[in-house]
Amino acid sequence: MKVLLIRGNPRKDGFTQRLTDRFAAGVREAGASLTDVDLTSAAIQPCLGCFHCWLVQSGQCVHTDAMNDLLPCVLDADVLVCATPVYFFSMSSYLKAFFERLFPLSAEGVEESGLGFLRNRLREPDRWRNKKFISIVVGALPGTKPYEPVNQTFRLIADTLNMELGGQLTRPESHLLPYKFSKPKTLKLVDAAFFKAGREAGNTGRLAGKTMEEAGLPLAASESHFRMYSNIYWEHARALGAHSTNLNALHERVGADPDILMREMARTCNPQATARLRAVLQFDFPDQDRHYRLTVNHGRCELQPVTTEQPDLRVTCATDVWVALFTRQLNVIDALRQRKIVLAGDKNLFTKLDRYFPPPAA
Template sequence: MKVLLIRGNPRKTGLTQQVTDRFLKGVLASGADVTDVDAVALAIEPCTGCYTCWAATPGHCIHDDAMKDLLPVVRAADVIVFSTPVNYYAMSGSLKTFIERLFPFFAPGIERSARGYFRNRCRYPADFGRKKLITIVVGSLRHLDTFGPVNETFRLIADSLDMQIGGQLTRPESYLLQFTRSKPKTVRLIEQAFVDAGMQAGTTGCLSAQTMEQAAQSLSVDDRHFETYSNIYWDRAIRMGAAANLASLRECISREPAILMREMARSVDPKATARVRAVIQMDFPDQDLHYRLTVDRGQCDIREQPTPEPDLRITCNASVWVDFMLGQLDLHEALRGRQIVVEGDKALFTRLGRFFPPPS
């Protein structure tokens, strides 16, 4: 299987690059023959719309640049993969420029596409009819509807060039992929979906519905969590200023009490707390942070505010609690050394591990 990967992402440390690298890992593991092209680095000329490639020099463009060598590679590929960040609900400019330069593959005249639309004639129908198109789109927003336009554009492009869609990988909430410690299992599942997709692309050229669903699965439980987590993320980025990059932010956000505490509340075990009604106060005096967790028969509400008379009060430095939540602290030693101070219902404290399972 010949797989041609075209990357349209300008940021080489970015999240599109990261998930596409995982996809590539899968393609390589499948044993397929891969060509990995960075459309941004190609710096090709844009299509001028002169139609010279249709009439004066059929199949040949006026520009003498990297596309000259790439057009035969596109023709020969069994699977083409377009990878792009979502920019203003669309593909990136570099990928769009690359796709526009595929214009010599059309010939003058009109015919019907597989979807029943009019399109220009396909110059090399034998090469394109068997080709699969797979797309990878990565955006920071949550609502999948907003990824509809870019995905539909790719479907129309495939239809116009007489290619079949082999699968579409959509990754929303891209920044939440940075939550490797507060959402460890879900992030791992998503990352694995991209490797699996690459493997499927390299073997059959078609992605399974299950893999596409796994790649697109939500990292935030609802809109409210997405909004809160995104705002915390960008607030930390602003505070870091010039030091903010994806790696430093991942480290910072992994140890963010505001997120870990919300994940703790969200992960409350409804069975273990089915008959529990209690107010737990967490105080982090070093950061002047106070969380009130109200456990009420299977549910847990969290508020960032102090409570005068909770059933249980836990006081410690935020970093101590973060270490504990991430499994990096011996609780008994921390209690003995009074790094963590527990007041009120001590029996309730001993049951917290059952009420709040580790981050998933």
């Protein structure tokens, strides 16, 4: 299977790049041949709409740029995969220019398409038969509605080029992808789904419904959760300023933010396990000079970023220690034995934290 992957994302350390890299790894694992093209360094001119390729020199564009080499690759490919961030409900202009410049592969005259529309005749119809098309779109907004226009455009493009729609991967809430505390299992599923999709593309050119569903699984628990986390993401990005283009640095900052960790703790408070509990828990992270009070009151939990003089339990540790504990990468007994955590007050309460604040299940 020959897979041609066309990337239309300008940010080389962004979410589209990362997820598409996973997809590409899956294609390679399937043993398919992969041609991986970055459009954004190819300086492809937009179409001039002059119809030179139809009327003056059949199949020849007036521009001479990277598309000269790309057109034969498109004709050769068994599977065409296009990856793009969502910009204004559509694909990036790099990818748009690529599609415009496929025009020399079509010719004057119309015929009926598979979906029942009229489409331009294809210059070499045999080269398009049995070709599959897969789209990968990555956007910031939650839900599925904001992605309908771009996905519909891709459906129509596949139809107008007589390609079978092999599948569509839609990844909303891109900026929530670094939030490892909120839905660790879902994040793993999303990552695995992009890899699996690559394998499926490399094997058959068709994506399984389950794979597409997993790639798009929601990350935010609700709209307000989405807004809050989206804002926290941008606060960190702003603090990094010009360095925010380094997504690894941004991930680290977001991933180590005790604000997020404590919010997640408050959110995961188990109402049944805490139904009879009234307690004030104080968490101090001296390395970041952050202090949080968790007030548990008969199944409800309130978080405040303040210090408390006499809490029922005070937990003092470095932020990364609490991160490791919350994500169950560090054992509580070991942490206590190694004096990574200092407790004061009702230590019995501490032993029950696991039950009161179970790790996120999804």
